[in-house]
Amino acid sequence: MTSKPLLRVEGLRKSFSANRHTVHALNGVSLALEQGETLGIIGESGSGKSTLGRIAVGLETPTAGELHVEGMRIDTMSPRLRRDKLRRCQMIFQDPYSSLNPRLPVGRQIGEGLFARGESDWRAIDATVADLLDRVGLKREFAKRYPHEFSGGQRQRIAIARALAPDPHIVVADEPVSALDVSIQAQILDLLAELKKQGDLSYIFISHDMAVVARLCDRVAVMHRGRIVECGSVSAIIENPQHPYTRNLLDAVPRFGRRRTGQKPVVVRLPLHNDGDCFIDVGEGHVVLQSASSE
Amino acid sequence: MSAPYLSVRNLSVTFPTKAGTFHAIDDISFDLARGEILALVGESGSGKSMTSLSIMHLLPEAAEMSGRIEIDGRDISALGRREIEDVRGAKVGMIFQEPMTSLNPVLTIARQMTEGPVRHNGVSRRDALATARTCLEDVGIAEPDRVLAQYPHQLSGGMRQRVMIAASLALQPGILIADEPTTALDVTVQSQVLDLLVDLKARLGSGILLITHDIGVVAETADRVAVMRGGRILEMGAVDNVLGVPQHDYTKALLASHLTVEKGLMQRGAQCERARQ
Numbered sequence: 001m002t003s004k005p006l007l008r009v010e011g012l013r014k015s016f017s018a019n020r021h022t023v024h025a026l027n028g029v030s031l032a033l034e035q036g037e038t039l040g041i042i043g044e045s046g047s048g049k050s051t052l053g054r055i056a057v058g059l060e061t062p063t064a065g066e067l068h069v070e071g072m073r074i075d076t077m078s079p080r081l082r083r084d085k086l087r088r089c090q091m092i093f094q095d096p097y098s099s100l101n102p103r104l105p106v107g108r109q110i111g112e113g114l115f116a117r118g119e120s121d122w123r124a125i126d127a128t129v130a131d132l133l134d135r136v137g138l139k140r141e142f143a144k145r146y147p148h149e150f151s152g153g154q155r156q157r158i159a160i161a162r163a164l165a166p167d168p169h170i171v172v173a174d175e176p177v178s179a180l181d182v183s184i185q186a187q188i189l190d191l192l193a194e195l196k197k198q199g200d201l202s203y204i205f206i207s208h209d210m211a212v213v214a215r216l217c218d219r220v221a222v223m224h225r226g227r228i229v230e231c232g233s234v235s236a237i238i239e240n241p242q243h244p245y246t247r248n249l250l251d252a253v254p255r256f257g258r259r260r261t262g263q264k265p266v267v268v269r270l271p272l273h274n275d276g277d278c279f280i281d282v283g284e285g286h287v288v289l290q291s292a293s294s295e
Numbered sequence: 296m297s298a299p300y301l302s303v304r305n306l307s308v309t310f311p312t313k314a315g316t317f318h319a320i321d322d323i324s325f326d327l328a329r330g331e332i333l334a335l336v337g338e339s340g341s342g343k344s345m346t347s348l349s350i351m352h353l354l355p356e357a358a359e360m361s362g363r364i365e366i367d368g369r370d371i372s373a374l375g376r377r378e379i380e381d382v383r384g385a386k387v388g389m390i391f392q393e394p395m396t397s398l399n400p401v402l403t404i405a406r407q408m409t410e411g412p413v414r415h416n417g418v419s420r421r422d423a424l425a426t427a428r429t430c431l432e433d434v435g436i437a438e439p440d441r442v443l444a445q446y447p448h449q450l451s452g453g454m455r456q457r458v459m460i461a462a463s464l465a466l467q468p469g470i471l472i473a474d475e476p477t478t479a480l481d482v483t484v485q486s487q488v489l490d491l492l493v494d495l496k497a498r499l500g501s502g503i504l505l506i507t508h509d510i511g512v513v514a515e516t517a518d519r520v521a522v523m524r525g526g527r528i529l530e531m532g533a534v535d536n537v538l539g540v541p542q543h544d545y546t547k548a549l550l551a552s553h554l555t556v557e558k559g560l561m562q563r564g565a566q567c568e569r570a571r572q
Contacts, residue, residue, distance in 0.1 A: 044481035045452070181338040181508070183552045193566060208482065214559030234563070238556055252486035253556055254511030256538065262494030264435070 004071040005032035006202050007056060007089070007170055012065035014051050025051040027226035028065070028275055033170065038196065038203040040217030040234065042210060042249070048226040053172045053206045058086035070169070087117060090163040094175035096155030100147040106158045107133075107143025113165030132161040135198070137191060153184035160191065164199075172204045177212060189216050210253050214238055219285075222246045227273055232286030242288040244268050299326035299365075300469045300502050301350070301387070306362035308345050308354060308526075319345045319358070321526040329469055329502040332492065334513040334534075336549070337523035343506045345526075347472045350504075351389055352379045367469060384411050388463030390456070392475040397459060398447040405443035408462045415466055423465070430461040433499070434491055453484035460491065470502035471495070477512065489516050510553045514538055522546045 014026040025048045033039050043049045054060040055067065067075040074085050090113075093099040101109055110132055111125040119125055130140040136157040147155060156176060163171055173192065177185040193216060195201060207213050213220055214234055221231040222243065230243040241247045248268060271291035279287040308320040320342045327333045335343040348354050350364055352374070364372045366386050371379065383389070391397045399407055408430070409423035418426075424443070431439035434457040447455055456476060463471060473492065477485035493516060495501045505517055513520050513534060520538070521531040522545065530543040541547045 044483065182510075182554065183338065183548070185554065186552050197570065209554075210482075211554040211556045211559045214556045215554060215563050216559075217563075235560060238560060248483055250556070252482040254485075254489075254509060254515055255555060256511065256514045258515050260490055260493040260515050262490060262497045264490065264494075 005068075006035050006070060007033040007204075008066075008068040009052075009056070009062075010066040010068070012052070012055065012067070013063045014048075014055065014060060015063050024226055026055075026062070026065075027273075029223075029226070029228055031221060031228065031231075033202055033204060036196075036200075036202055037218045038205055038216055040213040040220035041204060041206045041223060042208065042213050042220055043223035044208060044249075046225075047223040049206045049223045050174055052223070053091070053174050053204060056170070056204060057089040057091045057172050058082065059091070087166045088168050089170040089172065090166060090168040092156070092159050092163050092171060092173040092176045095179050096152055096159055097147075097179075099159055100155060100162075102147050105144050105146055106150075110143070110158065110162045110165050113162060117166050128165070129161075132164055133158075135164070135195065136161045151184075152180050153187060156180065156184075156188055157191065160188075160195070164195070169200060170202050170204065172206070174206045175208065176205075178207070178209065185212070192216060210238070210250060222249065224270070225273075227289065229273070229289045230287070231279075232282075233284065236284065236286040240282075240286070242282055242286070245270050298328070298368075300329050300367055301327040301504070302363075302365040303346075303350070304363040304365075306346070306349060306364065307360070308342075308349055309359050310355075310357055311359070318526050320349065322362075323521075323523075323526070323528045325521055325528065325531060327470060327502045327504055330496060330500045331519065332496055332503045332505055332517045334505045334507060334517035334520045335523055336507055336510055336513050336520055338508060338549075340525075341523040342526035343523050344474055346523075347389070347474050347504065347506055350387060350472065351383055352376075381415070384463070384468065385415050385466045386468055386470070388466065388468040388471045390459050390463055390471060390473045390476045392478050395447060395452075395455060398455060400447050402446070403443065404445055404447070404450075404458055408443070408458070408465055411462070412465050426465055427461070430464045431458070433464060433495070434458075434461045435487075436461070451484075452480050453487060456480060456484075456488055457491065460488075460495075464495070464499070464501075468501070470504060472504045472506070474506045475508070476505075478508070485512075492516065510538070510549060511555065522549065 010030050012026050012029040015022050015024045029052060041049045041052060051060060055062050062075060066073055069085050074082050107129045110129045114125045114128055129143050133140050133142055138157055177188050205217055217234050220234050220237050221228045224245045230237060230246045237246060241250055273289055273291055277289055277292050280290045281287050304324045306320055306323050310317045310319060335346060337343045349360055354360060363370055366382060371382055405424060408427035409420055412418050412423040412426060413420060428439045431442055436442055436457055477488050480488060492503055496503055507513060517534050520534050521528045524545050530537055530546050541550060
């Protein structure tokens with residue numbers, strides 16, 4: 001390969017256990033994020049998409065598998081080195097109400113990322129924070145205010161500024177617009193696109209909303225039950241979905257010009273995938289997980 | 296069309312605040328007949344949920360309500376606490392957004408579904424249980440007996456919402472108020488629940504007041520739509536008319552900002568094109 005992917009995961013597994021139950025959130029996920037691209041991860045609740053995002057920024061450690069950031073394998077590194085490397089991976093969360101500390105001025109919260117990076121002069125930090133607020137379309141003076149003084153859309157801008165503070169190369173956005181009104185959603189998506197144009201950024205964009213993914217992403221991976229079942233360019237996935245689960249997902253999106261009749265739709269049996277299943281390439285990097293047993 | 300089952304006239308809801316009176320709902324009127332789905336659509340703070348709470352007399356203490364609400368020919372706006380309980384459940388069923396918070400976690404589904412009928416209609420437990428079983432079948436649950444014995448946490452999100460709908464059907468209400476019934480659900484499950492609502496309308500003749508922020512859901516599910524903003528109804532009419540030929544600027548803006556898969560692809564394409572130039 002000529003250019004190394006910015007982030008690469010190989011055979012990633014994660015299981016959680018509680019009350020003697022083991023839940024397999026990820027069943028062997030391999031994925032690469034290329035420099036400058038926006039990779040969408042779409043799936044329903046429980047598909048493992050958030051777990052994958054949390055592993056990519058170091059909020060969870062995988063049970064098995066490899067995590068490479070900028071060409072270096074980091075899951076086997078010492079915690080200190082790993083933390084240093086993961087500073088390049090930042091996260092934006094879904095709920096702008098619970099992801100900000102209500103008792104700290106927002107400028108302070110944005111600045112903490114810079115402080116953690118080793119910057120210790122708060123005057124310099126404050127100047128950078130003001131610049132960051134500017135970049136996300138907020139007033140520089142807002143740094144002194146508290147989260148409750150802002151609307152949902154503004155808070156998400158603050159969360160974006162906080163993620164950008166340590167100068168990341170990778171930003172993982174986990175459902176960043178799901179909690180917002182539609183008119184605000186478009187503004188935040190435009191902001192994310194604009195920020196990418198300005199800087200050296202790549203996104204992993206986690207969402208359940210096909211329309212939002214279509215708007216922002218270059219490539220998309222469809223997840224179901226802890227596996228990627230289909231991956232390809234966003235237009236290939238939407239215009240030519242191959243996996244039955246992707247088709248179900250697309251078909252369920254509400255749309256104009258269709259009326260519900262109350263008739264039960266034909267239930268499509270989704271294939272159960274095993275670890276031995278392989279991807280088949282249907283052209284131009286569009287791959288589909290093929291069940292070995294069904295053929 | 297039959298006479299309206301629910302008729303709301305000049306409804307206003309205000310809250311006294313330090314800065315003066317806040318109008319959560321500002322003089323709205325609409326009708327809902329049996330066998331039709333009327334959607335109230337708007338963004339957060341538009342007053343759509345307040346409307347449903349006023350019909351059920353579930354407004355917060357501080358709220359002041361004026362106007363007239365008629366259900367099945369009876370003015371309910373001035374009813375006392377006791378009398379309104381005969382309306383709730385029996386005449387108007389309600390389905391909320393989060394089925395987990397509206398179901399009692401420590402009671403079995405059987406217990407929760409029979410409580411209402413036993414209390415309201417004075418039926419025996421056994422009859423109530425039989426009705427509950429039928430209602431669960433009505434909402435497409437294949438094994439009602441198994442579900443009846445379970446607790447809410449044992450059910451998936453979609454199943455819980457089905458159980459909620461079944462529970463509200465048990466008293467055979469004329470209309471259902473569904474307040475963002477699918478917002479917390481996955482799209483494929485949302486699709487099933489919406490199909491169910493349309494099926495109930497067609498098969499049981501229920502009238503449904505569907506409260507949603509998703510204009511795509513309105514387009515494929517509702518018969519009529521009222522667009523709300525700032526406590527007012529800005530535009531109301533048949534879905535094809537309002538969404539097809541919107542008259543109010545806000546409706547146009549709402550339609551423009553609604554993101555569909557096709558629009559998303561196109562806008563992204565245009566963005567890439569601009570970046571290349």
